[in-house]
């Protein structure tokens with residue numbers, strides 16, 4: 001673990017850094033699906049998507065088919081993910097109906113680990 005990470009975790013443990021929960025910035029809703037519980041550095045940081053309003057679409061950028069299969073397998077293991085598919089081109093979703101979020105292995109490394117969920 002890096003020294004900087006230890007400093008941040010110590011400040012979290014001591015209450016110097018505090019977390020807050022905020023309503024959805026789009027619709028004000030407070031009903032969420034949890035996408036990740038840690039950030040790319042392994043620090044506690046809950047990432048959620050809103051269940052209200054627009055339909056959330058997660059797009060995971062992958063290096064190759066094998067990596068895409070790993071991400072898709074992880075998605076299928078989760079009750080909160082539906083309509084999972086692998087495409088060779090970047091999908092388009094109408095922004096009036098969908099909230100499309102593009103994610104990479106740097107954003108959510110756990111999704112790219114074999115059978116993480």
Ligand SMILES: [Zn+2]
Nearest residue numbers: 024027029050
């Ligand atoms: Zn919302």
